[in-house]
Amino acid sequence: MSALRLISNRTSQQALSNSDYTWDYEYYEYGPVSFEGLKAHKYSIVIGFWVGLAVFVIFMFFVLTLLTKTGAPHQDNAEPSEKRFRMNSFVADFGRPLESERDFSHQMAEESQSLFHFCINEVDHMNKAKDSQKGPSLESNTHFQEVPRSCGMFEEDLHCLTKFNIPNFVNTEQNASLGEEDLLISEPPIVLESKLVMQSSHRLLD
Amino acid sequence: ENISDFSLNITDCTQVVVPEEVFFTVAAAGILENLLILIAVVRNKNLHLPMYFFICSLAISDMLGSLYKTLENIFIILCKMGYLTRHGDFEKKLDDAMDSMFILSLLGSIFSLLAIAADRYITIFYALRYHNIMTLRRALVILAIIWTFCAGSSIAIALFSYEAATVIPFTILFPLMMFFILCLYVHMFLLARSHAKKIASLPTSTVHHRTNMKGAITLTIFLGVFLCCWAPFVLHILLARFCPHNPYCACYMSIFHVNGTLIMCNAIINPMIFAFRSPELRSTFKKMFYCSR
Numbered sequence: 001m002s003a004l005r006l007i008s009n010r011t012s013q014q015a016l017s018n019s020d021y022t023w024d025y026e027y028y029e030y031g032p033v034s035f036e037g038l039k040a041h042k043y044s045i046v047i048g049f050w051v052g053l054a055v056f057v058i059f060m061f062f063v064l065t066l067l068t069k070t071g072a073p074h075q076d077n078a079e080p081s082e083k084r085f086r087m088n089s090f091v092a093d094f095g096r097p098l099e100s101e102r103d104f105s106h107q108m109a110e111e112s113q114s115l116f117h118f119c120i121n122e123v124d125h126m127n128k129a130k131d132s133q134k135g136p137s138l139e140s141n142t143h144f145q146e147v148p149r150s151c152g153m154f155e156e157d158l159h160c161l162t163k164f165n166i167p168n169f170v171n172t173e174q175n176a177s178l179g180e181e182d183l184l185i186s187e188p189p190i191v192l193e194s195k196l197v198m199q200s201s202h203r204l205l206d
Numbered sequence: 207e208n209i210s211d212f213s214l215n216i217t218d219c220t221q222v223v224v225p226e227e228v229f230f231t232v233a234a235a236g237i238l239e240n241l242l243i244l245i246a247v248v249r250n251k252n253l254h255l256p257m258y259f260f261i262c263s264l265a266i267s268d269m270l271g272s273l274y275k276t277l278e279n280i281f282i283i284l285c286k287m288g289y290l291t292r293h294g295d296f297e298k299k300l301d302d303a304m305d306s307m308f309i310l311s312l313l314g315s316i317f318s319l320l321a322i323a324a325d326r327y328i329t330i331f332y333a334l335r336y337h338n339i340m341t342l343r344r345a346l347v348i349l350a351i352i353w354t355f356c357a358g359s360s361i362a363i364a365l366f367s368y369e370a371a372t373v374i375p376f377t378i379l380f381p382l383m384m385f386f387i388l389c390l391y392v393h394m395f396l397l398a399r400s401h402a403k404k405i406a407s408l409p410t411s412t413v414h415h416r417t418n419m420k421g422a423i424t425l426t427i428f429l430g431v432f433l434c435c436w437a438p439f440v441l442h443i444l445l446a447r448f449c450p451h452n453p454y455c456a457c458y459m460s461i462f463h464v465n466g467t468l469i470m471c472n473a474i475i476n477p478m479i480f481a482f483r484s485p486e487l488r489s490t491f492k493k494m495f496y497c498s499r
Contacts (some may be wrong), residue, residue: 038453042219045458049441057430060388064422067395 214444216454219457220276224467229279236272240265242491243481250490256345260321261481263349267314268473274308275470306364309376312436313356315472319432321348322480323390330394345447373447384429391425427479435472438465 041047243265281300284290290297301379325345329336362375396423442458442465449455481487 040312040454042453042457045445045454046461049438049458053434053437057426057433060429061422061426064392064395065421066417067392067399 219460222461224463232467232470233272233276234354236470237269239474239477240269240272243477246487252486256340257325259345260318260325264476267311267318268476270307271311272470272473274304274311274468278304294316302364306360309360309363310356313359316351320383320387323387327390327394373443375484377440377444388429395421399429431475435468
């Protein structure tokens, strides 16, 4: 960045004119720098900086790992009922509200088990309804068209959750392999709640 | 030519030169990757969400950084070939414009990361009211404010770069933002941890202990990558301002091009750790590539 050259030039020389400005790739011509009599190695700042950075990152990693192992006691004790309420409200307000099918979240805010059941049935009906498109219930047809979209998302959800292992959360799959996805990165935690809901609905349906 | 008789021992601490091919490859890869993300988000209606808009903002700032380096390279080559003079007024203005583009990229990156962290924080801690708090319009307004502020600051910093007052806030902003982002993520992390403990107490659950490391690894990667890619450059600015004649500082500043390449590598890595983690975005990519065949 040649602005930096400008900085150093102006600090070193008081009388600066525009002709001193050169646009050059070499940063080298800052001015006479003598390398005589260096006590430490000349790249000591470089080495010190990178070693310090590496130490800091490793330290941060160990601190986070420690948090993982011991948890935070105050976090666990403080307001467990509120957290439970939050989890239950996730279940009630279910339906991936962060997706764009917001107009559909009203329907999805109903009982999630019935929605799951509903989806399975509706997908079957949709396949049958495709053949007879000019059915008497045109309204329900459009309804069928909308539902499988969200059911498709639902299935994608299921599919995602069966494929991915969300770390720090319980994986109830028997033979799940560690996936790359991390809750903190890919999907909002409501996915976790939907997973809980789906498992409870699985149990209900069986 | 303004330093005609410098007594510098040229064999010490020569500029570490990165080959131009490496520069151009890294920059091109960064620009392409981020452009793909922008296209994918624009094309897929499902991705018109605040979360993805913030990821797009990060992609734009990464693209600007890589673009800056590419343009600078091209202009230096043009200078060497003689198409551009070295002492022109036009070149000076062009140089200032490009410097401001680079600072814009850095500030945009920092604020986009902050916005992504804040969005995730609100998602977790205010989940029920998330839709009311973070509407699409508000997200766009926030992005507009961020980019206006970044553009203004970058122009101001580029114009007044000779003042010490601009360098210091710039370098203080960097660790402050990092610390704030770290705090947000650690708080989210703690909540996730307590959730996991609750779930582990369910009768039919099994806990994989290895998965507990995943969160720590992820967070470390997030912040470690950003630190490792940007901190060298920020230190360079500090040293250039405060000790340009010190031999140790001069030796550090000789690896400037490596620092620049690191910033472009950040542009390549950021999409991998933010955008490509989303299954929806990945499926959009697959559709884009399979449809084009």
